[in-house]
Amino acid sequence: MSGCIFCRIVAGDAPSTRVYEDDTLCAFLDIRPITRGHTLIIPKQHATNLDDLDPALGAAIFTLGHRLAKAVRRSELAADGANLLLNDGKAAFQTVHHVHLHVVPRRHGDRLAFAKGFLLRRPHESDLTAAAIRAGLDRLDTEERDTRA
Ligand code: AMP
């Protein structure tokens, strides 16, 4: 959809630091992260809000959110947990009107750092952070393969 910043990211017409991509989904670092590794997962096809989103795609978005929450625990970010959040509609403070799921890595005792990050929203070394998350996804893949073997 022309004029949509997330569609421009999907098309490669706007910059992003990608963490994951497949035929239908794309995940990239939030430009104003609350914590290091704050990632957004979007459907490649534009959907303004949940009213507009194919439920199967919604399930795929959550499945990837689930994987990323596990990956950040296995990554250098050493997360102990994550907040998964989807703001659906202006009333819910959705500011970018292309559906996205936030995955915000959390650590035990990070309450103050989280509050500061929420106010400042400053980026952290993006390339290193994205590489760490991708490595966490690789570790998760290996772990799942070993479990199946
Ligand atoms: P929401 O309030 O759920 O609509 O949040 C939108 C999120 O998109 C915010 O956390 C922004 O920092 C983030 N955002 C906006 N523009 C970009 C961009 N060009 N690249 C990455 N993240 C973005």
Ligand code: ZN
């Ligand atoms: Zn869009």
